[in-house]
Amino acid sequence: MSIDVRPFQAFDLPGMYRVCLRTGDSGRDATGLYGDPDLLPHIYAGPYPAADPGLTFVAADARGVLGYVVATADSHAFDGWLEEHWWPELRLRYPLPPSPPPSPAADPADPADSADPGDGTKDRQCVEHIHRPGPPEPKTLYERYPAHLHIDILPRGQGAGLGRRLMEALLTALRERGVPGLHLGVGAGNPGAHAFYLRLGFTEAERQEWGSVMVMDLMRRLG
Known part of the structure; x- marks a missing residue:
């Protein structure tokens, strides 16, 4: 099976949305968790190539996109871009509904429970x-x-080395821009991803109930 790793093209976006959804439950298929299949990708896939396509790379075979990496070089500037260019249209498309009445089993201190309409x-x-x-x-x-x-x-x-190939492409692009370091979050339910990042040379900066914040100094090379 021949798999290409290449820079993002506009026609890759629908495939990226599918990949995001089918890996959106800590690496497992999240299709059954969402009524609207575009909601999760609107947050974690779509805005990145829209804001900075040079930091998105895809892996594709004869059947289409089967993996991707997206990034921003400046997280705070990206937050500002989202507020100006990305969230406004989505907020119109997806208005915030009234809060549902709490269920007897809901924990009011848990945002997930308070946001669950049942x-x-x-x-x-x-x-x-x-x-x-x-x-x-x-x-x-x-x-x-x-x-x-x-x-x-x-x-x-x-298992085909795509993760490393995608990361190598991204890290090269970030280093060419002189970006000093990057971070990511890894959910506690995805130990395989945690081990993958450690092998690449990431370190764990902090651990929380939901998972870990992992970081890499871009002055170092891949391990």
């Missing part, structure tokens, strides 16, 4: 994120590691 999907969580993206990265993290990324690969492309 329809069996995670759509509302994505809509909440679109309207309330959350605070920017801490200053200490941003100053040393201003770039961040997301990488997703379908099962049929795993």
Whole structure:
């Protein structure tokens, strides 16, 4: 099977959206978790090539896109771009519905519980994120590691070295721009990804209940 790793082209976007959804549950297929299949990719795939296509790379075979990496070189500037260019249209398309009445089993301190309308999907969580993206990265993290990324690969492309090939393409592009470092979040339910980043040379900057923040100094080379 021949797999190309190449810079993003506009026609890759639908395939990237499919990959994002089919890997959106800590690497597993999230299709059944969302009523609207575009909601999750609107957050974690679509805006990156729109804002800076030079930091998106795809892996494709004869059947189409089976993996990608997206990134921004400056996370705080990217947040500003989202507010100006990306979120406004999505906020019109996905208005924030009234909060549902709490269920007896809901934990009011848990944002996931308070946002759950009880329809069996995670759509509302994505809509909440679109309207309330959350605070920017801490200053200490941003100053040393201003770039961040997301990488997703379908099962049929795993085990073929695609993750490393995609990361090599991205890291080369970031280093050419003089970006000092990058960070990413790895969910606690995805230990395979955590081990992959450690092998690449990332280190764990902090661990939280949801998972780990991992970082890489771009002055170093891949291990």
